[in-house]
Amino acid sequence: MKRKTEGLYIIIVGCGKIGSIVASQMSASGNNVVVIDNREEAFDNLSEEFTGFKILGDATEIVHLKETKIERANVVLALTGDDNTNFMVSTVAKQYFGVKEVIARVNDPDNEKIFEEFDIEVISPTALVAEKIIQRVDTEGQG
Amino acid sequence: MKIVIIGGYRIAYHLARSMISKGYHVYIVNKDPQVCQELAKKLSAVIINGDGSKKNILDQIEFSQDDIVVILTNTDRDSLIISQMIKKYYGVERIVTLVNDPENIEIFNRLGVKAAISPTSLLSQTIQGLLLVEEIEEFFPVEEGKLVFLRLEIPDSSPSAGKKLKDINLPNESIIGGILRQNNVVIPRGETELLPGDRIFIICEPRVQTQVIRNLVGE
Numbered sequence: 588m589k590r591k592t593e594g595l596y597i598i599i600v601g602c603g604k605i606g607s608i609v610a611s612q613m614s615a616s617g618n619n620v621v622v623i624d625n626r627e628e629a630f631d632n633l634s635e636e637f638t639g640f641k642i643l644g645d646a647t648e649i650v651h652l653k654e655t656k657i658e659r660a661n662v663v664l665a666l667t668g669d670d671n672t673n674f675m676v677s678t679v680a681k682q683y684f685g686v687k688e689v690i691a692r693v694n695d696p697d698n699e700k701i702f703e704e705f706d707i708e709v710i711s712p713t714a715l716v717a718e719k720i721i722q723r724v725d726t727e728g729q730g
Numbered sequence: 731m732k733i734v735i736i737g738g739y740r741i742a743y744h745l746a747r748s749m750i751s752k753g754y755h756v757y758i759v760n761k762d763p764q765v766c767q768e769l770a771k772k773l774s775a776v777i778i779n780g781d782g783s784k785k786n787i788l789d790q791i792e793f794s795q796d797d798i799v800v801i802l803t804n805t806d807r808d809s810l811i812i813s814q815m816i817k818k819y820y821g822v823e824r825i826v827t828l829v830n831d832p833e834n835i836e837i838f839n840r841l842g843v844k845a846a847i848s849p850t851s852l853l854s855q856t857i858q859g860l861l862l863v864e865e866i867e868e869f870f871p872v873e874e875g876k877l878v879f880l881r882l883e884i885p886d887s888s889p890s891a892g893k894k895l896k897d898i899n900l901p902n903e904s905i906i907g908g909i910l911r912q913n914n915v916v917i918p919r920g921e922t923e924l925l926p927g928d929r930i931f932i933i934c935e936p937r938v939q940t941q942v943i944r945n946l947v948g949e
Contacts, residue, residue, distance in 0.1 A: 647807045649833045671783055675807040678814070679837055697785050701811065704818050 594618040598660045600646040600676045601667030605692060605712070607632030609664060614639045621655045624667075647675045649683075658684045665691040670698045677707040731796045732757055736782035736812055738802025738828070739765050745800065746773050757791055783812050785819065793820035801827040806834045813843045851875050855936050871936065878939050880932040882947055884924055890946050896920035904934030904942045 594617040599610045602624035611634035614620040620639030623646050624630065630641045644651035646667075657663065663680040665673035673691040680686040682705070690708040693699050702709045732755040735742045739760070746756045746769070756775040759782040760766050766779040780787035782803070793799075799816050801809045809827050816822045826845040829835050832854075838846035855871050855878065871878050884891055890898045895906065895918055909916040910929040916922060924930070924946075934942050 647805075647834075648831055649837065669807070671805075671807040671811045674811045674814075678810070678841060682840055683837055695784070698811075701785075701815050701818060705814075 595661040596656075596659055597621070597662045597664065598623070598655050598657055598680075599664045599666060600624075600673070601665065601692075602626075602629040602632055602641075603666070603668060604632065606664075606666040607634075609666060610639065611637045623651060623655055647672055649679065652676070652679065652684070657686065660684075660686050662686075662688045662690065665689070667692070668694060670694050674698070674702060674707075677702065678705050681705060681707060731755075731794070731798070734759065734791055734793070734797055734799045736799065736801045736803065737761070737808070738804075741802050741828075743769060743772065745802075746775050750774060759787060759791070783808050783815070785815060788812075788815060788819070793822055795821045795823070797822050798824045798826070801825065803828075804830060806830050810834075810838065810841070813838065814841060817842060848875070858940070875936060878934055878936045880934065880939065880942065882930060882932070882943065884926050884928045884930065885947060886926045887948050888924070888926065888946060889948050890924050891926045893924055894920065895922050895924065898924070899945060901934070901938040901941050903938045904932060907931045907933055 596619045597613055599606050599620060599622045602610060602622050606622065607629070610620050610622045615636035620637070621642060622633070622639060623642040623644060625643065625645045627643055642651060642654055644654065646652055657680060663677070663686045665676040667673055670693055673693065677689045677691045681689045690710060691702055693702055693709045693711050694713060696711055696713055699709045699711060733749050734757040735746055736759045742758060742760065746758055749756050750773060756773070757778065758769055758775050759778045759780065760769070761781050763779050766777050769775070770777045778787065778790055782788065793816070799822055801812050803809050803812070806829055809829070813825050813827055816825060825843050826847065827838055827843050829838055829846045829848040830850070832848040832851040835846045835848055852871055852875055855875055906918045908931045909918055909922065911925065930946065932942060
C-alpha cells in the first residue's frame with residue numbers, strides 16, 4: 588500500500604472488534620479515517636486515539652455510503668462479521684464508486700472465490716487463525 | 731428449464747403456484763424450515779431448506795444456463811451476493827431480483843441484474859399517479875419504472891383544449907403516442923388540435939409525469 592505523507596483517506600465499514608482496532612490504529616498513525624456502523628454502541632469500541640469521523644447507518648444503503656465521501660477514498664475496508672454485507676459494500680465501492688483498493692473480511696472460506704471474482708482483496712480470519720494454530724503446533728512438535 | 735425462487739414467503743408461494751400451474755418446474759430455496767414445510771405441503775415443487783447465499787446450498791440446485799432465477803430475500807445485501815454467485819458460478823443470466831431500497835436498483839443493474847424490481851418505487855409512482863387527478867384513467871410503469879404509460883382524458887377546463895400540439899408546452903421526456911377521438915384513432919402531428927373529450931396516450935419518464943398531466947389536464 589502506498590503511503591503518502593499526508594495520510595490516506597480510509598473508510599472502514601463495521602466497528603466491531605476488528606473494525607474498531609483497525610480504525611483506531613489507522614487514525615492514530617495519521618490517516619483520515621471514517622468509520623460506519625449501524626449500531627451506535629459499536630463506536631464505544633474505538634480507542635481514545637481515534638480522531639476520525641463516525642457515521643451511524645447501514646452501509647448497504649447507498650445514501651449512507653455517499654455520506655462517507657466514498658468516491659474520494661484511497662482504501663475501503665469492509666470488516667463486518669457478515670460476508671453478504673461486506674460483499675455488497677465492496678462491490679459497490681469498486682464498481683460503482685471506482686475505489687481502487689478494496690479489502691474485505693471474509694468469514695466463510697467458501698465465499699472467498701466470489702470476492703476474488705470482483706477483484707476484491709480478501710482477508711480470511713478463519714484461514715489466518717487456522718494457519719497460526721497449525722504453525723504453533725508444528726513448532727511445538729519440532730521443539 | 732426450471733424456475734428457481736430464492737427467499738420470500740407469501741410472494742414465493744403465490745409465484746410458485748402460478749408458475750407450476752403454467753407447467754414449469756419450480757425449485758424453492760428458503761432459510762426457514764417452517765416455511766419450507768408449509769410450502770412442501772401446498773406445492774408440488776422441489777424445496778431446499780438452507781441459506782441461498784451459501785454456495786453449498788446453491789450447488790444442490792443443479793442449475794442449467796437457461797434457468798430463470800427469482801430472488802426475493804428481504805435484504806438487498808443477501809440478494810446481491812446471491813445474484814452474483816448465480817451469474818459467476820452457474821452462468822445463469824436470467825435473474826429477477828426484488829430490491830428493497832429503490833436506490834439500489836442502479837447497483838443491481840450495473841452488476842448485470844437487469845430485472846431489479848423495487849416494489850417501493852412501483853407503489854410510490856402509482857400513488858403519485860392516483861394523487862394527481864381523476865382524469866388519469868390508466869397508469870402503469872414499465873421497465874422497472876423507467877417509463878410510464880398514461881392514458882388521460884382532456885377535460886373542458888384543460889389549458890390545452892383547442893390548442894395545436896406544437897403549441898402545447900410538453901417536456902422533452904414525454905411523447906403523445908395516440909389520440910382516441912369519438913372512437914377514431916388520430917395519429918398526432920404538430921398540427922393536430924386537442925379537443926375536450928379526447929383520450930390521449932402518453933409515454934413519458936416518471937419524473938415529468940406531473941408536469942405532463944398539469945399541462946394537459948390542468949391543476
